[in-house]
Amino acid sequence: MKFLKKIFALCLAFAFVFGAAACTVDGTGGGGNEGGQTGPVTEDVQLHYVEGTLHKVTVTEANRPFVTPQGSDYQVVAGSSNFARTAANFIITHVLAATGVELPLLLDADWSADAKYIVVGDDDLFAAAGLTMPEDDIGFTGYYIKSVGDSVFIAVNGDEGYQLAAIAFLRQVVGYDMLADDTVLYEKDGTTLPDMELIERPDFDYRQISQPVGNGRYGMGYSDNGIMMSVNGGVWHNSFQYLPPETWAEDYPEWYTPDGRTQSSATGGQNPGQLCYTAHGNEKGTYQKMIDTAFEVLKKTVDANPTLSNVTLTQEDNYDACDCDACMAEAEKYGGSVNGPVIKFVNALAEKLEDYLGDTRRVTISFFAYRATAQSPTVRNSDGTYSAIDGIHCHPNVGVIIAPIEASYSHSFYESVNTTYAENIKSWSAVCDNIYMWLYATNFAYYMFPAGTWDTVAETYRFCKENNAVFMYNEGQWNTNAVSHFSKLKEYLDSRLLVDVNLNYGELVDRFFANYYGDGGEAMRTFFDGLQAHMKYLEATYSASLRGGYKDNIAQAQYWPKKLLDGWMELIDEANAAIEPLRASDPERYAVYSDHITLESLFPRYALISLYSGNYSSTQLQQMRVSFKEDSAALGASMVDEQTSFSSVFNTWGV
Numbered sequence: 001m002k003f004l005k006k007i008f009a010l011c012l013a014f015a016f017v018f019g020a021a022a023c024t025v026d027g028t029g030g031g032g033n034e035g036g037q038t039g040p041v042t043e044d045v046q047l048h049y050v051e052g053t054l055h056k057v058t059v060t061e062a063n064r065p066f067v068t069p070q071g072s073d074y075q076v077v078a079g080s081s082n083f084a085r086t087a088a089n090f091i092i093t094h095v096l097a098a099t100g101v102e103l104p105l106l107l108d109a110d111w112s113a114d115a116k117y118i119v120v121g122d123d124d125l126f127a128a129a130g131l132t133m134p135e136d137d138i139g140f141t142g143y144y145i146k147s148v149g150d151s152v153f154i155a156v157n158g159d160e161g162y163q164l165a166a167i168a169f170l171r172q173v174v175g176y177d178m179l180a181d182d183t184v185l186y187e188k189d190g191t192t193l194p195d196m197e198l199i200e201r202p203d204f205d206y207r208q209i210s211q212p213v214g215n216g217r218y219g220m221g222y223s224d225n226g227i228m229m230s231v232n233g234g235v236w237h238n239s240f241q242y243l244p245p246e247t248w249a250e251d252y253p254e255w256y257t258p259d260g261r262t263q264s265s266a267t268g269g270q271n272p273g274q275l276c277y278t279a280h281g282n283e284k285g286t287y288q289k290m291i292d293t294a295f296e297v298l299k300k301t302v303d304a305n306p307t308l309s310n311v312t313l314t315q316e317d318n319y320d321a322c323d324c325d326a327c328m329a330e331a332e333k334y335g336g337s338v339n340g341p342v343i344k345f346v347n348a349l350a351e352k353l354e355d356y357l358g359d360t361r362r363v364t365i366s367f368f369a370y371r372a373t374a375q376s377p378t379v380r381n382s383d384g385t386y387s388a389i390d391g392i393h394c395h396p397n398v399g400v401i402i403a404p405i406e407a408s409y410s411h412s413f414y415e416s417v418n419t420t421y422a423e424n425i426k427s428w429s430a431v432c433d434n435i436y437m438w439l440y441a442t443n444f445a446y447y448m449f450p451a452g453t454w455d456t457v458a459e460t461y462r463f464c465k466e467n468n469a470v471f472m473y474n475e476g477q478w479n480t481n482a483v484s485h486f487s488k489l490k491e492y493l494d495s496r497l498l499v500d501v502n503l504n505y506g507e508l509v510d511r512f513f514a515n516y517y518g519d520g521g522e523a524m525r526t527f528f529d530g531l532q533a534h535m536k537y538l539e540a541t542y543s544a545s546l547r548g549g550y551k552d553n554i555a556q557a558q559y560w561p562k563k564l565l566d567g568w569m570e571l572i573d574e575a576n577a578a579i580e581p582l583r584a585s586d587p588e589r590y591a592v593y594s595d596h597i598t599l600e601s602l603f604p605r606y607a608l609i610s611l612y613s614g615n616y617s618s619t620q621l622q623q624m625r626v627s628f629k630e631d632s633a634a635l636g637a638s639m640v641d642e643q644t645s646f647s648s649v650f651n652t653w654g655v
Helices: 002-013 082-099 123-128 161-174 279-285 287-304 325-333 339-357 416-428 454-466 487-497 505-515 518-541 562-579 587-611 618-635 646-653
Strands: 055-060 075-078 117-120 143-148 151-155 176-180 183-186 195-200 206-209 310-312 364-369 378-380 386-388 398-402 434-440 469-475
Touching: 075 082, 082 117, 082 161, 082 183, 117 123, 117 161, 123 151, 143 161, 151 161, 161 176, 161 195, 176 487, 176 505, 206 487, 279 287, 279 325, 287 310, 287 339, 325 339, 339 364, 339 398, 364 434, 378 416, 398 416, 416 434, 416 454, 434 454, 454 469, 454 487, 454 505, 487 505, 505 518, 518 562, 518 587, 562 587, 587 618, 618 646
Parallel strands: 075 117, 117 151, 206 469, 310 364, 364 398, 398 434, 434 469
Antiparallel strands: 055 195, 143 151, 143 195, 176 183, 378 386
16 A cells, blocks of 8 residues: 555646646445446447547567666657657656656657667657658557567657557556546556557547546547637637627628627627628628638638647527528528538638648638538438538538537437437538537536436447547536536546547446545445436436436426435445545545545535425525535536526525
8 A cells, every 4th residue: 555655646746747646546446236226337338339440559568677666777758849748758757656767858869779768759769760650541640659679669640649649658558547637547567668569540530628627638638628729719609700790790791690680799789690601692792802801810810820720610609590592592502501601601711721821731620510500411312321412512621510419418329319410410421521529418507417428428429430520529517627427437438438439338437436436436336327327217207308408407306306316425425434544544545535426426415405405404404505515616616507607506595
């Protein structure tokens, strides 16, 4: 135990730099089978594995010493890229955390056959060692890891590959796995360095996370927040950032939907609901002026973000699309889809941007397929495939962000309940080469109640991968710092499955519960299995009102019997009792596990307070409310739904 404690303390010291507050565990605390609940999942329950992914991993154990009690002969060499140096330092940090040995960092080195280097992104050393990049298409986010003699080389085609390469190296050498920003596993002691050849590309090049993961974004393998450029302060729903109505609508009303129907958050006044991508049929000859004006904003945005390769032009967040005569004629031409004019407009911007940038840079411009613009301009063929109507196709530097907000996310897109949305995703591949996905993983109307999407993500991601998606954003509770009802499990699942969709869901869940709650894992697994089973029961029993949607009215007492909630609170107490010995023997680890368990208690506690307040005396209820307020504030749970903060709830409670 002393060694485990030492590792934990060391990683806490480095948390400021890399968010690597490590919590090594002994592997106990697997799933329970108490009370007739479902036991640990050890097999994938769905089997749509995806072929053609790139994960060529050959690792052979060797007797080559890497880290010994006396130290290490190895040095880490980093190339000139800041991304390479970040990855090199990340490796050094976690080797130190796992073994207690700090490897030196070199920014320049000469190659020799007997060198003992971990080389990250040094092209000269890579060539001197006789290496060339593999023929496999690793894109700009994949990596190549290759042993040569006693050294290991990490090489990429694009800077975005270094992050996952560093994680892959650590996984093989010290058994690294980050479950959360405060929980890192090191399941190997690093005494030997194996022979390695890894040729990999993540199954989704861009892996955006909306829920807060603290300092864990890099260590869990998520793409950086700065994937997309901000257009005058707006990344999403930013079409009016290009052509603000308050600036242009008076002189060019044809650039907007007729009869101004929605409120503009920019001015608070009545403004048109969306852009009109035909300029009302090129009225007054201003269509080209509209393109040129939008391009000036685009050009300034791209120039201001030289390291980013994605920008959006996305509709305002309402149910409108332009219904002027010209747009309706285009919709009739394209089988009911209003996206013909959108594609033509964004294509025109992409062509101008390509001419402006030349061969120096490639930037993808993406638009939404969302609500009124969900439908693709395609026709379904007799064999089930799709063809673009009139040959319309997105420019190679244009992407579509498909956001099937009305889908049932407690089911995968392989299931019949989601057939409409699945077919629409398939159809877009006939029109666009760059498929970006925006999915939904929470109940936006009831943040404190669960959304049963844990066991569907693997299949959903496999479906999206099969249909050419390269970007994944599974939106959760983006505006609060802590999320209950086992959302930390969702974050961990995403971190692994978005890199490799064919990983086994059940094994990942087992791994999480065996480690994330310490010795409280068995009770917490029983809680989770019961909750997951109950969510499926609710959807089967109340199918007319509960369908796994993003705003299901789930906060009702009929769905959450008090006895059930009380039983889960008993399991919370059981988990806390299981970790109690650590309070004295290892207070740092105790605090981490205690916070994890307390976070999961917020859901049943809030349900008891909000649904069963009449079952408690005024004194009891007040104590419950005060305690809930203190714990939610300490953990950072600040929102009761997407629009309402807990401060207003606490005012109502009188606490």
